[in-house]
Amino acid sequence: MAFINPKTKEVQIKIVYYGPGRGGKTTNLEYIFNKFNSRIKSEMVSLKTHGDRTLFFDFLPFDIGNVLGHALKVQLYTVPGQVKYNATRRVVLRGADGIVFVADAMRVVRAKNILSLKNLYENLKDYNRSIFKVPLVFQYNKMDLAEQGIPLLSYERLEKDLNSQLKVPSFPASALRGTNVAKTLKKIITLTLPSLQRNLRKEVVN
């Protein structure tokens, strides 16, 4: 749930990038940071383990600006994708307003995508939240690898594997090149707005 500070009229939206290890979650944030830093004027914080893997999380906060009297701030987080870091994933997931599930389109990691989505479902359940109700967007990453002859899952296959029941917005993407990275981000922020407005209304009533 978005953090609302009625005194300062500040609203924080927390977006978490979830998905299997090496799927491109950090690359998404790095792209956003590198490409739009002159506009978002922010710093990205990364905690890496050996071999450049995300140990705890990456964190990229930025201000959207003033909207109808509220200062809107967005915080992007990634979770470590490796299976062994589930406790960290759960902690980072706490209070998420929206989730971007970054799936890896490489055929060899098909099962890992499904396992990671199942893991998201379970971790949300631990917080009494339903994956069907949380604002969620799928990003099918690494689509650019097709040009190099690397066997990939088709968009349709990925949709069938991951999104056949959830039916949420999805984007084929290349986080490395930036294809659909901004679109994914814009979409997930937009999806969080209805619940944010509900919370703002509650604040007004209280």
Place this chain on the structure above:
Amino acid sequence: MDRKDNAFSEKVESILDELFAEDDSQPDAVEESTSIGYYPLRFLKATVLSIDWEITDEIMSRFIDQVERLKESHKSDKTVLPLLQMLGSVGQHIRIFKENAHPNALKILKSLYISLEKVIITKEMSDNEKNRLLYREIRKFKALKGQIVSSNLAHVPHKKGRLEMPSPNIGEASGGVTPQTPPPSSFSGNPAFDRILSGIEQLKDLIRGEFEALREELKR
């Protein structure tokens, strides 16, 4: 209230459009161009990406096989061959130690692969550029070797075959993987002593490698 909600959403969306408007220029993060028709390293690249994901015997054997095959087809190339030799050596190290491989081994493997790809794919690359790239990789490779030796000396618990770090003779056309056997020792019951002996062997190997590389550089 609905009208207010719409105004709120519209305002946020328009700010987002402005904030994340993309021009045609590519971001700094983009590393490589990919206008590739026939891609000579497609199998090796797929395997490197798989290693990035998971290290198994099957993947590592495939990797070593592909490197060996490429070595054969590039045996007369003075830049590609040493790069492949180093790739093979780091691959052997990862194959042997898997998740206990040195933390930088995967990084060096990726860096070696990127350089190899650059040398093979970029047709207009000058010999000077190739040599610079090669020496940069040799430096990184040597640094990795040094790190492995020192970390072994410092605190890696002794196990049979634990210190079998492949040590290629980089810079040499004939160089390759020369797996080291643990030093024969009458003190094999004493792990501390074994560790010291193994460390000495590794140091000797490192010095030998340095001299060989130096000799090669002097020849050139």
